[in-house]
Amino acid sequence: MKQERFEKQNREIWLEFDEQLTSTSAKALSVEDVKKRARVPWLYRRVCSDYAMAKYRHYSPTLVAQLHDLALRGHQSLYTKRVHWLSWIHNFCAVDFPQTLRRHIGFFWLACALLVGPALALGIMCHERSDLIYSVIDHRNVASYEYMYDPENPKIGREEERAGSTSTKMFGYYISNNIGIGFRIFASGILFGIGTVFFLFYNGIFMGAVAGHLTRLQYGETFWSFVSGHSAFELTAIVISGMAGLMLAHAVFSPGNYRRSHALQRVGREAITLVIGAGLMLTLAAFVEAYWSPTSLVSNQVKYVVGGCLWLLVVSYFSLAGRAAAASRISSEANHGN
Amino acid sequence: MVTLDTIRPFETPEGVELELRIAGPVPRSAAWLIDLLIRLVVLFVAYLAFIPFAQFGEGIWFLGFFLIEWLYPVLFEVYKGQTPGKRALGLLVIHDNGTPISWPSSLLRNLLRFADIFPGCYGVGLVALLCNSDFKRLGDLAAGTLVIYKDDDVTRLPIPEHEPKTPPISFDYPTQRAILDYAERHERLSGDRSIELAGLLEEMTGKVGQENVEEVLGYANWLVADR
Numbered sequence: 001m002k003q004e005r006f007e008k009q010n011r012e013i014w015l016e017f018d019e020q021l022t023s024t025s026a027k028a029l030s031v032e033d034v035k036k037r038a039r040v041p042w043l044y045r046r047v048c049s050d051y052a053m054a055k056y057r058h059y060s061p062t063l064v065a066q067l068h069d070l071a072l073r074g075h076q077s078l079y080t081k082r083v084h085w086l087s088w089i090h091n092f093c094a095v096d097f098p099q100t101l102r103r104h105i106g107f108f109w110l111a112c113a114l115l116v117g118p119a120l121a122l123g124i125m126c127h128e129r130s131d132l133i134y135s136v137i138d139h140r141n142v143a144s145y146e147y148m149y150d151p152e153n154p155k156i157g158r159e160e161e162r163a164g165s166t167s168t169k170m171f172g173y174y175i176s177n178n179i180g181i182g183f184r185i186f187a188s189g190i191l192f193g194i195g196t197v198f199f200l201f202y203n204g205i206f207m208g209a210v211a212g213h214l215t216r217l218q219y220g221e222t223f224w225s226f227v228s229g230h231s232a233f234e235l236t237a238i239v240i241s242g243m244a245g246l247m248l249a250h251a252v253f254s255p256g257n258y259r260r261s262h263a264l265q266r267v268g269r270e271a272i273t274l275v276i277g278a279g280l281m282l283t284l285a286a287f288v289e290a291y292w293s294p295t296s297l298v299s300n301q302v303k304y305v306v307g308g309c310l311w312l313l314v315v316s317y318f319s320l321a322g323r324a325a326a327a328s329r330i331s332s333e334a335n336h337g338n
Numbered sequence: 339m340v341t342l343d344t345i346r347p348f349e350t351p352e353g354v355e356l357e358l359r360i361a362g363p364v365p366r367s368a369a370w371l372i373d374l375l376i377r378l379v380v381l382f383v384a385y386l387a388f389i390p391f392a393q394f395g396e397g398i399w400f401l402g403f404f405l406i407e408w409l410y411p412v413l414f415e416v417y418k419g420q421t422p423g424k425r426a427l428g429l430l431v432i433h434d435n436g437t438p439i440s441w442p443s444s445l446l447r448n449l450l451r452f453a454d455i456f457p458g459c460y461g462v463g464l465v466a467l468l469c470n471s472d473f474k475r476l477g478d479l480a481a482g483t484l485v486i487y488k489d490d491d492v493t494r495l496p497i498p499e500h501e502p503k504t505p506p507i508s509f510d511y512p513t514q515r516a517i518l519d520y521a522e523r524h525e526r527l528s529g530d531r532s533i534e535l536a537g538l539l540e541e542m543t544g545k546v547g548q549e550n551v552e553e554v555l556g557y558a559n560w561l562v563a564d565r
Contacts, residue, residue: 004563058511060562061515173400175401179404190450265479275449
């Protein structure tokens with residue numbers, strides 16, 4: 001068939017498909033429009049076959065390019081996942097996030113050990129020996145931490161709090177600083193896990209040293225009541241970021257039966273789920289740390305109780321959420337198999 | 339036919355092969371630099387704008403800093419397919435199966451930028467990019483994404499109308515394609531260039547100059563004409 005006749009025969013189809021791809025307004029479709037929409041998959045297959053035909057018959061380059069463009073746009077439009085953001089968030093929080101964490105619980109405990117191990121060791125050592133903290137943190141920072149949590153001061157919290165700053169400033173600071181740390185812990189995992197291990201270790205040492213030192217100085221009351229509120233979200237989220245980084249490292253070190261790039265891609269999907277979850281938790285932690293932790297309206301006992309409840313909440317969320325969905329999916333898959 | 343180029347073909351479920359043109363490190367760096375400039379300017383302007391609001395303003399500025407540091411490329415890639423810098427260079431980010439980029443993939447490839455930049459000037463990213471055929475840095479490898487050239491809107495160029503002439507021999511496919519390509523671009527070529535290109539077929543047509551051009555256009559018309 002000559003090119004001219006081919007074009008004449010099919011032009012209408014191409015134009016209709018082009019029009020359907022261009023008109024993006026998904027709202028308020030009339031019955032007529034819906035009927036036209038229903039033709040899109042059929043039109044797409046037609047355009048694909050026309051493109052293949054035009055290429056095979058060596059029609060003119062711009063005709064082939066035009067059909068290629070139509071087919072590519074059709075492919076992109078038809079094979080896009082469309083999920084309503086509300087249902088995505090619901091599925092993420094109720095099923096995806098806790099399930100992904102449980103599926104890779106080994107990495108969680110490993111990351112946990114890398115953070116908590118050095119923290120405990122340094123905590124105990126700094127509690128016993130007064131000068132040890134100066135070999136971990138420089139003296140000016142130590143002084144500022146001592147000043148911040150001195151029970152003599154009316155307001156506690158990080159130093160900036162002292163200058164009469166508003167909580168919103170601290171909220172912004174915590175978001176930018178803490179989520180940034182979580183992201184870095186994760187991302188550096190792809191470099192053979194060196195970065196992740198380093199950041200977890202470093203943060204553990206730092207936390208432990210400060211906690212042990214302040215407790216030794218009898219500043220424990222102000223320090224522990226301040227951190228009790230947000231610690232559940234913040235520490236867990238940092239461990240989860242580390243866990244996601246370790247998963248990347250594992251894919252690079254031991255890709256199993258896959259190519260390294262393929263193994264990375266498989267694990268990347270799950271790792272990013274964990275990182276998104278960790279980011280959300282750190283946002284919550286920033287709220288608590290900025291608006292609740294420094295408050296002097298409630299007694300320390302109340303803060304401890306609230307902190308304990310939040311820990312209980314986090315633990316039960318990760319151990320229980322999404323189990324029913326997992327069970328029903330497994331059973332439906334089993335039925336499918338039968 | 340094996341070609342040495344940056345076209346990456348992929349097959350759709352319908353069994354046709356579509357082609358993506360992969361972008362290399364140079365245009366991508368240029369796009370990144372443009373984005374960096376935009377980000378710095380926005381941060382600076384925001385800094386000036388929020389100073390009057392003291393502590394509250396500082397808090398908002400920190401939030402903005404976080405968004406611009408980490409989420410600027412993600413927001414643009416998901417909603418537009420390209421950041422302003424990539425737009426300036428005509429680049430587009432998509433999944434390697436040809437579909438538009440999703441939230442998790444974009445977030446993954448942009449968070450891993452932190453590793454790709456290491457130890458400075460995208461050292462790791464550049465090495466990774468040169469070690470695979472799709473110019474993927476680590477973030478692209480993990481997220482399964484590609485940076486491609488966005489094709490301009492394809493405009494059909496009409497073949498100038500001429501009396502169809504039956505060619506003296508039957509053309510092979512590359513020649514046929516070359517003649518059609520020439521005819522379509524004829525209007526855009528200068529007169530001299532047009533004559534020069536058609537001159538390649540002088541031996542076959544036995545004509546020269548403008549007459550030769552018309553002869554070749556006649557062949558092109560014969561190739562497409564429905565008679």
